[in-house]
Every structure is written in structure tokens, then in C-alpha cells.
Amino acid sequence: MDELQSLMHGFAVALTPTNLALMFTGIVLGVIIGVLPGLGGANGVAILLPLTFSMAQTPGGQTSAIILLSCIYWGALFGGAITSVLFNIPGEPWSVATTFDGHPLAQQGRAGTALTAAFTSSFVGALIAVIVVTFLSPIVASFALEFGPPEFFAVYLLTFCAFVGMSKEPPFKTLAAMMTGFALAAVGTDPVTGALRFTFGSVYLLDGFDFLIAVIGLFGIGEIFLTLEEGLAFKGASARINLGVVLETWKELPRYWLTSLRSSVVGCFMGIVPGGATPASFMSYGVARRFSKNGDKFGSGQVEGVVAPETAAHAAGTSALLPMLTLGVPGSPTAAVLLGGLLIWGLQPGPLLFVEQKDFVWGLIASMYLGNIAGLIVVLTCVPLFAAILRIPFSVIAPVIVVVCAIGAYTVHNSIFDVWMMVVFGVLGYLFKKLQYPLAPMVLAIVLGDNAEASFRQAMLMSQGDMSILFSNGLVGGITTLALALLAWPLVTWLWRRARGS
């Protein structure tokens, strides 16, 4: 078992005092970020990314930096559940489904049970996903070593078609947002010919748009505006978790092993194929409701209704790192920000990472096991503390978050222009979110735009402009066909509904 040996080596890398300290720091910061309105996994990691620039230059520092940032991500995943259960405010989009049964439980005075169930099933989902990552990613990576430009372009195509096919937003809005993301990525110097594109003589646009700025603006500032509309006061249930409640809930949880397993499968699948954590949590809530004996009672405070979405969201969030590491194609916006971090630290994500940076990859995977254990301990013990953060009035917390976002945007390139762009992206994020334009594919398109275009152009050079190279062998043809099928999926369901309606 090569993987187990590599994993043991990874544990040796991850289990240094510095890395353990970073792990706990990351988890605590992550939960706080997940609890605060306007700060979430993606923009939280984006804001803290510049702080790791100097850290990553020390020997072994890249591993420490990724451990810190990925633990912020796990922390944010855990934190989302707290606000959903106690305040009925999903701190993160993927915890919307957790509010359906989590908040009714809290209103019945069983907040401790709901939170314990949420945290424990998050942990289980993440654990199963990490095991999948451990054993599947070396296989995917060795497979992907053979990939050429057409295969890579087909993978990108699949990623983006999956967004059109699987998101619940209208397909043409997804397309418009996504293609605008690609267009923003194309601004600046053309990597192949060196020609200036879409700069219109402005020096500010020479370097193009940085996706970190877009992430901070779209998710951070935009989210603040949306939260504001709901008013300035949060009303929440209070929470106390004591050992008795935890043990009692843990005694109850094994009953839902089948729900957990199903949700983990849904989550891992949606994380690897870039559907993301949010659709995964909804899908597994729906599946659990259909299959459960108490399905008709869902929504009135069923523990099973908390287990299903939380397991799936964590499984998806965790397994989203698999395509990021092995193919360089992130499965979620936060994974995209982590990928951006790797590039800035001078690591090239993709199959070669598993050959050339064994310490980094296995240190990260080992830290995923440890980080989730640390996360479970932190959230179970510190819930009242984190809930107290939400009681800070919005008129205090909002300006502080705007300042944090501005500092984050400034430190990316030390440029005030970027801070202005953050404000613009904030307004756009608000409009897009209200009009159901999805943000995730847009962000992913800004991140992957240059690579997708490069692989497309290289593939076209190989074939002298003949599109049929995307079907030239079984592998690339299979991926392309799957991508086109996903792209056509909304059309198929629309026709099906029309045919049945008439």
C-alpha cells in the first residue's frame, strides 16, 4: 500500500508543533469567519492569503501555509452550521439546507442536539471524503500525467459544463456570468503572443483582474449588502453544549448510518465533479427526505434532516480538493482560492505535484485528517463563544468587515486600484446574487481562464484548428461527450417537462 506509506510520511510532516499550532489557529479563525456575515471560506482565505507570502518562502513553509489556509476552510465549513442552527441565518450557502431542520430543533430547546449532530456528521462526511482523496488522488494523478492539451481542455470544458447542467440558476445566466469571468481573465497581456487585450490604454488593466479581488468583492462586500437588507438585528437561540447532550446525541446518530453514507457519496461526487457543496447539501437533504421513514416530518426538527446536508456539504467541500491537487481544476470557489495560493507560492498544481512535491501533498492530506479532528474538538467546546460573536450588533461588525476586506484587497498587489475594484465587484455581487446569476462559475472562470485558453489554443495548434481533436481518442472523446451532455441537460429537462405537460 504505497498510499498508506505516503500518508504516514505526511503525518510526520504535519505533526510538528508549528503546524499543529497553525492548524488550531486556522480552525478557530475559520469558524469565526464562517460565523461572521460577509466573511466566508472563499473570501476569508483570499484575505489571509497575502499573509502567507513570506511564510511560504521558508523551507517547508509552503506546507505550513497550505495547512493554515485549508484549516481556515474546514473551520468555515463547521462555522456555517452554528449560524444556521442558532440564528436561522445560513453563514455559508451550503448550510442553507441545515436551517430547515436545525433551527426548528433549536426553537424546541434542542440546539445542543442539533449542533452536535451537525458537527459530528460534518466530521464524518469530511473523514470519508479525505479517505477518498487519499486513495483516489494518486490514481487520478498518475492517469493525468498522460494528459495533453486536448485532454486538459476537455476537463475544463467538463468543469464549466457541469456548472450549467447542475446549478439551480437559469442556464443562460450561468453562461453569461461564466463567460464574463473568462473575459475578465483574458484582460491584460496575451500569454501566447504578448499582445495587449482589452486594456484600452489603461495601465491599471495591464495585469488584468485578479480573482482574489473578485472573490473578496463578490462574496464579501456583496454579502454585507444582502445581509443589510434583512435588517440590522439578529435574533438567535442560545446554545449550551455539555457532555451529556453530546453523548446522548452520539448514541442516537448511528441510527442514521445509511443517511450518512448516502450523503457522503452524494457529497464526494458533487465535490469532485464541480457541482460544489451547496447543491450537494440540498440534493442529499432531498434524498434523505425521500428515503427516510420520517420523511413527512422533515422541516419540523428532525435530527436526520441535519445529518444529511451537513455530511454532504463537508464531503463535497473536502473532496473538492481532489481535482484541485491532481488536475489543477478546483471544484469550489474556496478550492480555487487555495489553487491561487499554490500558484503564488510557486507550486504548479496538477499531476506533477504528486511526483515532485510529495512532502507538500501528503503533508496536506495528513493535515486534512488532523484538521477535522481538531475542528470537531474546537467547535464542540467553544460554541457559546462563537455564538456570542453573532450577538455583536451589525453596525459594529459591518464597518470592521469592510475594513478587513479592503486591507485584504490592498495587500494582494499593494494597489489602491484593487480596493476600488473590490467595491465595484461588491455592487456586482449584490446585483448578481439577487438576480440569480451564480458567482462560483464566474470566479472559477477568472481563475482558470488563462489555462483553459492556453490548452484550447495548444490543442487547436496540434490539430490545425480542427475541433475533432476533442474526439480524437476514447479518453478525450468521453470527457467531451460527458461535458456536452451536461451542457444540454437543462434543455433536455425543459423539453421533457414540456412533453409531459402537453
Next chain:
Amino acid sequence: MDPNTDDTRPAFRARTAELAVAGLFFLVGAIIIFDSVRLGARWAADGPQPGYFPFYLGVIICLSSLINAIGSLALRGPRNRSFVEVGQLRLVLSVLIPSAVFVGLVSWIGIYVSAILYIALFMRWLGKYAWWKLLSVAFGVSITFYLIFEMWFKVPLPKGPLEALLGLD
């Protein structure tokens, strides 16, 4: 709290907002097509020209935004619900405008002093806090950030005349 934020009349309706955003996308698409054609969106002797890939992006953006615009025309009567209420819009603007002023101030007086002003005035305006409360929060936050960024992580942030005066530059 400002009493007139309870105004629930719609400031914009969904159709107006949909059409405006679709128009924005169309404009972006048109700009992309225009500049791609200028750069050359064809197949040259040495392969695809710089505008080859973006040209099609522009076309897809324009077509999608047209379809979205046509779709939004069907929003009539009750389906053309309120996009944002007057009170909500006022709240959003009461954050957006100070934030923009804050960003504008950063290049003049540095991020720390602007953050103090911004947080203090925001809390005064929207939260009606007592002066000592808002001053302690504003100074506390700004000094904490100074310690974290300048001291601990050695990441320099924009500074203005006050920092120069105090010799903190």
C-alpha cells in the same frame, strides 16, 4: 435607526433590474467582440490570433444576455415583484457610500486613520452609540490591525501624514 428605512415601496422592480443587468452583460460582450476583432479573431499562419478565443466568449455573452433580457420581459403583474424596497435601498446605500468615501480617503490619509473615521462615523450614524464606545472600538480595531500587519506579518499598508508625523512610517 433611521425611521424611514421601514419604507416598503419598491425602489426598483425585478424587470428593471433584470433588464439593466442583462444590458450590462451585453455591453461587456460587445466590448469584448469589438476588441477581439481589432486584435484579430481569425486563424493566422502561426495559429489562432489573440482575439480568437475571446471573440467567441463575447458572442456567447451577448447571446445569453439577449435571451435573459427576453426572458425578463415576461415578468409582468405580480411576477414583476419588488427588486429592492426603498427602505432597503437606503440601508444599502448608507453602507455603500461611506465605504466608497473610506476607500477614497485611504490614498490621502492612509488606511489606519480612515478606518478610525469610517468605523466611528458608521457606528454613530447607524448604531447611535455613545462616543466613548465608538472611539474605543475604532481605535482598538485600527491599532490591532497595525500590530498584526506592520509588526507581526511585516506587510506595509498605506499610511498618511499622521503616521509620518508620529514616525511610524
